[in-house]
Amino acid sequence: MSIAPSGPLAALKAAADSFVADYQARKTTLPGDSHVRAESAALLAANGLPGPREEAWRYTALRPFAEAQFKPTAKAEPSAALLARLPHVEATRLVFVDGRFHSELSGVPAGFRVTTGEPAYGTLARPAAEKLVALNTMLAEDGAAIHVPANTDAGTVLLASLATGAAVGFHPRHHIVLEPGAQLTLLDVTIGDGEYLHNPVLTFEVAAGATVTHLRTQDEGAGAFHLSTVYAEVAEGGTYDSFALILGAKLARMEVHARLAGPNAAAHLNAAQLLGASQHADFTTIVRHDAPNTASRQTVKNVLTGRSRGVFQGKIEVARVAQKTDGYQMNQALLLSANAEMDSKPQLEIYADDVKCSHGATVGALDADQLFYLRSRGVPEAEARAILVRAFLSEALDPISHEGARAAMEAAIAAWWAKGGRVQT
Amino acid sequence: MLQINGLKASIDGKSILNGIDLTVPQGEVHAIMGPNGSGKSTLSYVLSGREGYEVDGGTANFDGQDILAMEPEERAAAGLFLAFQYPVELPGVNNANFLRTALNAQRRARGEAELDAVQFLKLARAEAKRLSMPDDMLKRNVNVGFSGGEKKRNEVLQMALLRPKLAILDETDSGLDIDALKIVADGVNALRGPTFSALVITHYQRLLDHIVPDRVHILAQGRIVKSGGPELAHALEAGGYAAFIPEAA
Numbered sequence: 001m002s003i004a005p006s007g008p009l010a011a012l013k014a015a016a017d018s019f020v021a022d023y024q025a026r027k028t029t030l031p032g033d034s035h036v037r038a039e040s041a042a043l044l045a046a047n048g049l050p051g052p053r054e055e056a057w058r059y060t061a062l063r064p065f066a067e068a069q070f071k072p073t074a075k076a077e078p079s080a081a082l083l084a085r086l087p088h089v090e091a092t093r094l095v096f097v098d099g100r101f102h103s104e105l106s107g108v109p110a111g112f113r114v115t116t117g118e119p120a121y122g123t124l125a126r127p128a129a130e131k132l133v134a135l136n137t138m139l140a141e142d143g144a145a146i147h148v149p150a151n152t153d154a155g156t157v158l159l160a161s162l163a164t165g166a167a168v169g170f171h172p173r174h175h176i177v178l179e180p181g182a183q184l185t186l187l188d189v190t191i192g193d194g195e196y197l198h199n200p201v202l203t204f205e206v207a208a209g210a211t212v213t214h215l216r217t218q219d220e221g222a223g224a225f226h227l228s229t230v231y232a233e234v235a236e237g238g239t240y241d242s243f244a245l246i247l248g249a250k251l252a253r254m255e256v257h258a259r260l261a262g263p264n265a266a267a268h269l270n271a272a273q274l275l276g277a278s279q280h281a282d283f284t285t286i287v288r289h290d291a292p293n294t295a296s297r298q299t300v301k302n303v304l305t306g307r308s309r310g311v312f313q314g315k316i317e318v319a320r321v322a323q324k325t326d327g328y329q330m331n332q333a334l335l336l337s338a339n340a341e342m343d344s345k346p347q348l349e350i351y352a353d354d355v356k357c358s359h360g361a362t363v364g365a366l367d368a369d370q371l372f373y374l375r376s377r378g379v380p381e382a383e384a385r386a387i388l389v390r391a392f393l394s395e396a397l398d399p400i401s402h403e404g405a406r407a408a409m410e411a412a413i414a415a416w417w418a419k420g421g422r423v424q425t
Numbered sequence: 426m427l428q429i430n431g432l433k434a435s436i437d438g439k440s441i442l443n444g445i446d447l448t449v450p451q452g453e454v455h456a457i458m459g460p461n462g463s464g465k466s467t468l469s470y471v472l473s474g475r476e477g478y479e480v481d482g483g484t485a486n487f488d489g490q491d492i493l494a495m496e497p498e499e500r501a502a503a504g505l506f507l508a509f510q511y512p513v514e515l516p517g518v519n520n521a522n523f524l525r526t527a528l529n530a531q532r533r534a535r536g537e538a539e540l541d542a543v544q545f546l547k548l549a550r551a552e553a554k555r556l557s558m559p560d561d562m563l564k565r566n567v568n569v570g571f572s573g574g575e576k577k578r579n580e581v582l583q584m585a586l587l588r589p590k591l592a593i594l595d596e597t598d599s600g601l602d603i604d605a606l607k608i609v610a611d612g613v614n615a616l617r618g619p620t621f622s623a624l625v626i627t628h629y630q631r632l633l634d635h636i637v638p639d640r641v642h643i644l645a646q647g648r649i650v651k652s653g654g655p656e657l658a659h660a661l662e663a664g665g666y667a668a669f670i671p672e673a674a
Contacts, residue, residue, distance in 0.1 A: 372475050373513035377527035377583065378501035378534065387526065391517030 008052055008063045015066035016048040016135075023138050026072065030141060032118035040127040040137035050131050059311040059343040060253050060282040065225045070169030070197045073098040073141070078105075078162040085191050085219070087408030091158040094144050098163055098196070099170025101142050112154040112184075113147040120145035122175035124203040124231040130255070132227050136171040136201045143173035148210075151181035156402070158187045165194020165221050172200040178210035178238075185213040187405050191248070195223035204232040204240060208262060211239040215405045217412060220248035222277075229255045236262030236291070243400055244271040244283065245409045247416050252281040260287070260294035260322075268297045270396045274416050275308035275340075282311035289322035289352075296326075301396045302333040303389055304340035305420075315347040318355050325350075327357035334392050335365055336385075386417050426451040426591055426622045427472075432483035433647075434471045441467040443647035444483065449591065452619040456633055457626045458658060459644035460666045465626045466510060468644070469595040473507040474500050488590060501527075502534035504590030508580040508597050515567035520579070523567045524549055528586055552585045556612050574605035581612035592616070592623045598632035610635030630662040645670045 023030075023041050030037060049066060050057040076098045083105075086093075094114060095105035101116040119140035127134035148154040161172060178184055190198060198220060206212055212232075220226045226249040232240040240258055258267040269285045287296045302310040312331045333342035346359040366388050374384035390413065400406040427449040434442040441464045449455045459465050471478050472485060474497035485493050492500050515523065529539040540548070549563055556578050568576050577597055584592050594613065598606055613623065613636050625636055633641070633655065641657040642649045643666070651657065651669050661669070 368476065369513050370515055372497060373509070373515070374523075374527075375497035376473050376475075376501055376507050376509075377523075377587070378498050378531035379527055380498050380530060381496070383526070383530065384498075387518060387523075388515075391515060394517035 008061065008066075011063050011066040012049045012051050016044055019135055019139065020045050022072065030139075032140070033121060036121055037138055040134040043127050043134040044131065044138055047131055047134065049135070056284070056313070059313070059345070060251075060280065062251075064251055065197070065227070068195070068197070068225065069167070071167055073100060073168045073170045074166075075100060076164045076166060078164060079193075082162050082164070082191065082193065086158065086160055086189060087187060087217075087404060089156060089158065089187065089404035089408065091156040091187060093158045093160065095160045095162065096142065096172060098166065098168050099142055099161070099172050099198075101144070109154070109157070111152055112149060113145075115145040116142060119143045119173035120175035121173060122203040122205065124205065124233055125201055125229070126231075130229055132199060133201055133229050136173060136199050136229070139169070139171045140173035140201075141171070143175070146174070146176045146184070148178045148182040148184050150179040150207075152179075153183040156185045156187060156404075158189065161190040161192075161198060161200065163192025163194075163196045163198060163221060163224065165192055165196055165223075167195050169197035169199070174200065174202045176202065176212065177205045178207055178212055180207045180209050182207070182210045183212075185215065185402055185405075187402075188214060188216040189219075190217070190226065191219045192221040192224055194221045196221065197225045197227070199227045201228070202230045204230070206232060206234040206238040206240055208236045208238060210235075211241065213402065214240065214242040215400060215402060216242065216244040217409060218244065218246045218248055218252060218254065219412060220252070222248075222250060224249045226252040226254070228253070230257065232256070232258045232267065234258065234260050234262070234265040234267060237264045238262065239266045239268075241266075241268045242270065243268070243396065245412060246271060246273040246281050246283065247412060249281065250279065252279075253284065254282070255284045255286075257286045258288070258296070260289050260296065261291060263291045263293050265291060266295045266297075268399070270298065270399065271300045272393050272396045273300070273302045273310050274413065275303070275310055276305040276420055277308060278306065279308045280311075282313070284311070284313040286315045286317070287327070288317045288319070289325040289327065290319045291322055293324045294322060294326075296328070298329040299396045300331045301393050302331070302342055303336065303392065304333060304342060305336040307337070307339040309341045309343070311343045313345045313347070314359070315349070316357060316359070318350040318352050318357065320351040322352050323354045325352060325355040325357065327355070329359040331361045332392070333363045334389065335363060336389075389417065426488060427624070428486040430484045432471070432485055433481040434467060435479045435481055436467065436477060440481070441647055442471065445647070445649060447642060447649055449622050449624055451622055453639040454617065454623045454625060454636060455640045455642060456638035456658065457624060457642050457644050458628070458630070458661060460670070461628070463644045464647040465644055466595055469507055469593045469626060472593060473497060473505060498530065499534070501587075502531045506584050506587055506589035506592045508577075508584060508592060508594040510596040510599060512568050512576040512580055514569045516569050518567045520565055520567045521546065521549060521563040524563075524583060524586055527583065531587060549582075549586060552582055555615065556582055556585070557608055558582060573600035574602065577601055577605065577609055578612070581609050585612060585616065588616075590620065590622065592621070594623060594625045596626055596628060598627055598629065606632065607635060630658040633658045643669045
């Protein structure tokens with residue numbers, strides 16, 4: 001008599017096998033580079049999905065994801081309600097529905113190039129190192145390749161992922177290239193209803209003197225899994241400036257790898273995680289300083305209610321050559337309920353001797369004196385709490401210079417609060 | 426306007442107020458003077474509804490309502506204002522937005538129309554000017570980076586905008602130089618009239634040279650031990666508190 005393996009490792013193995021089987025069944029019809037795809041299939045078959053024994057996954061267990069079932073996507077139409085949740089901003093729209101490019105909902109770029117219809121793999125992703133990236137590479141079906149020519153301002157692009165909640169799994173693969181001196185503001189909005197898997201990979205090549213502003217809103221369905229990986233490589237004098245508003249999903253992991261490859265390159269990885277009920281969200285950053293005079297800034301704010309759990313892992317690596325590195329990392333959490341939990345793991349690996357690196361983490365509740373001060377002026381308690389929560393977020397939100405994006409995020413935060421973010425149990 | 430009878434209160438099981446009897450009629454300004462630890466701040470916090478204070482007995486009636494049963498914001502909307510001894514800093518909260526939110530919350534609670542941003546700013550700028558406050562104090566975060574004098578002026582600005590029926594000024598004079606003290610006193614005096622009452626809590630007689638009270642009460646060991654006219658403050662200044670404090674048993 002044989003005993004079937006059980007437990008988290010068996011569930012992860014079974015899920016990886018199921019994804020590989022899906023690939024085997026459909027591989028002749030999947031678009032794009034079949035060689036890259038086959039390599040990742042072999043990696044996934046050999047390495048499986050991230051498990052609880054890996055240090056980088058200590059605080060985020062993928063078992064609930066492994067136990068769910070996802071179908072391949074089909075062409076779908078988003079509801080009017082879903083479309084209405086897109087920010088009302090002047091932008092070139094690139095809309096994906098259940099992971100597939102939807103041309104009727106999208107606009108035509110002017111002055112820069114966009115290609116869709118197959119995965120935009122690029123060369124920055126590391127499927128051998130990041131298992132979810134191997135999964136993405138193996139099953140990716142669509143994505144946007146955005147190419148901004150030198151010294152061109154592409155303005156604002158709204159890259160929207162709408163999920164209809166049809167229990168599908170999709171793995172978009174986007175690649176964004178900014179040639180020297182180019183500029184782009186990318187509003188990266190991922191929203192949806194219900195249950196599904198959204199496992200996107202975005203890669204950014206930021207050439208010398210180029211600036212990309214990556215403003216993300218993750219507001220997925222209540223039963224959704226959002227597992228995203230971003231790679232940004234920044235050349236001399238270039239900037240990867242990002243902010244992520246994280247509101248959604250049942251289980252979310254947003255991993256960002258930023259490499260400052262040339263002198264005076266900069267990266268900002270700011271975020272606000274607002275979680276409630278039994279949501280779990282993990283914001284993990286790896287910033288590598290590989291050249292002198294590079295700067296990185298991370299201000300990550302967490303507001304946790306209900307039984308939610310927030311995770312922040314921030315790693316700063318400073319190579320020996322990266323003298324005069326300026327690294328700053330601050331992670332703060334506001335716990336609005338006794339059952340919420342924040343796990344914070346800063347890591348500094350510094351091999352240069354002339355650097356300025358600082359990090360800090362705080363966890364606390366709303367300040368009773370501040371709450372009383374507001375109430376003593378006639379502000380009702382719920383409104384006073386909302387004001388203090390918004391004030392807590394301001395350090396991360398205020399640097400967002402794109403007015404329209406910031407207004408949309410403010411509205412999303414207000415809606416989050418109104419719909420139950422203030423629930424304290 | 427305010428009628429307190431036999432008010433007893435404690436914090437963490439320690440009795441602080443031991444039966445306060447005090448009446449402040451409408452339109453009058455009363456001063457409460459007392460040494461450190463006499464219960465001055467506790468009285469102001471109990472009346473404004475701060476958490477952590479246990480009312481063990483007695484009543485407090487404000488404008489016909491039992492205020493001890495009300496939430497802090499309800500007390501404010503009913504017309505009670507506390508000028509804090511240590512105004513609280515609110516990083517990330519713009520002062521003008523804060524003031525407008527407070528004013529409109531009270532107006533809403535009273536069924537009055539809210540002020541829009543333009544109406545409000547006009548009003549706030551005029552009041553700020555009267556208090557010699559630079560315009561930029563409205564643009565800054567609430568009390569963040571304010572000097573002691575600026576914080577107190579900001580309290581008086583809030584009072585001027587909110588137009589309370591009764592203001593409790595908790596050691597508003599502490600940490601003020603003489604010029605700031607005059608500005609603050611002028612701000613309070615400007616509100617005096619038949620519909621404004623105040624309870625001025627202070628350690629020193631100095632403030633009462635500028636805000637001349639109708640009555641002075643001496644608080645010691647959680648009780649009012651002596652009441653009189655403005656001359657009582659001068660007697661205190663000359664003789665100190667010792668003459669008014671009952672000997673410890």
